[in-house]
Amino acid sequence: MENANPKMLKEADEFIRQNLGEILQGDSNFYEKIWYVQGEDVGLKGGYIFYYEKKGKRISLFHMSTGENLLISILNSISIRKKERDNIEKPCMFFLDEVELALHPSSLKKLMTLLTQVSDEYNYAIYFSTHSIELIRGIKPENIFYIERHSDNSLEVLNPCYPAYATKFLYDHSGYDRIILVEDDLAKEIIRRILKKESMMNNKLVHVLPCGGWNNVLDLADDVIRNNLLGKRASICIILDGDIKDQADKYRKKIHNSIPTNYLPIKSLEKYLRSKLVLSVDHKLYRHLTDYIFQQKSLAEIIDEYKRISRYDWEKDSNGKTFYSLLNDELQKRNKDRAELIETIVDYLFDQHSPELISIIAFLHNQLD
Secondary structure (H helix, E strand, O other): OOOHHHOEEOOOOHHHHHHHHHHHOOOOOOEEEEEEEHHHHOOOOOEEEEEEOOOEEEEEHHHHOOOHHHHHHHHHHHHHHHHOOOOOOOEEEEEOOOOHHOOOOHHHHHHHHHHHHHHHOOOEEEEEEEEOOHOOOOOOOHHHOOEEEEOOOOOEEEEOHHHHHHHHOOOHHOOEEEEEEEHHHHHHHHHHHHHOOOOOOOOOOEEEEOOOOHHHHHHHHHHHHOOOOOOOOOOEEEEEEHHHHHHHHHHHHHHOOOOOEOOOOOOHHHHHHHHHHOOOOOOHHHHHHHHOOOOOOHHHHHHHHOOOOOOHHHOOOOHHHHHHHHHHHHHHOOOHHEEEEEEHHHHHHHHOOHHHHHHHHHHHHHOOO
């Protein structure tokens, strides 16, 4: 196959050549030429046979590395779909299976960057299965679907899901002195801010790890302790959102969880925003968000839009996700994101010197000092 008739060779799309070199070698011109022939032209059933040219030598698909093989296949599929699409408004889906098996972590990171760009530009929905925390650490929890098989062979899909829970182990966190498990990114930012403000990270490595809902946090903590995943050096504690204290305490007794636990004075981000901006308006917070985040389409307009949905749906939105989706739509239109919203809220909480944070500060001092 290395000596295929040159007249049969067709030059591959530059998209394939440049991205193959950039992702695998960090050089978009590493591969001088990429050629291909259709399988049936050389007596094979379907598909494409690729070749690359390097220093005058032509290497076929059959002698490329596993990573080159996999990546050329992915890039070719994307290239074909790009050319075929006559309507970018119509979504297109890609499914990739365990790409981490053939790629170095650095190449994997570059591939994820490319897939994100392609998805945004061409309206692709890209799904991939994986067991790699390296792959999913940059994926937003709302885009992670964890499929769990139970003892009766039934399947449960958890979404949103945080990387730590999806991978079910903490091998890349084992070098820390303290691990603090929390529910979401709002809780993580509050704890991170306390640790910095109170100088609690001096001479020790502390990691705050969001895991998803409170039951995910407790289950993961239980797995960590029972299987000694952190080793002898590290210790673990839990901080959960305050609105589920009764449920969490009952569950902890059920699974005999004695890991040190405390509760934040706030709910999840979605519940907190609905509570403070719709149900019982915190005027200072309302003004703070208006001044720093929602400067074009006002919060008043968004809240009016929210209240125009049916009364039944509005009252059913106890988790605040419907209200948050309206806020998030406006954030995206203004090139802002969830992280910026969270940072603004945490700034507000600390500016108000909330007395409810005192117990959390004391708890953390007790665990870390």
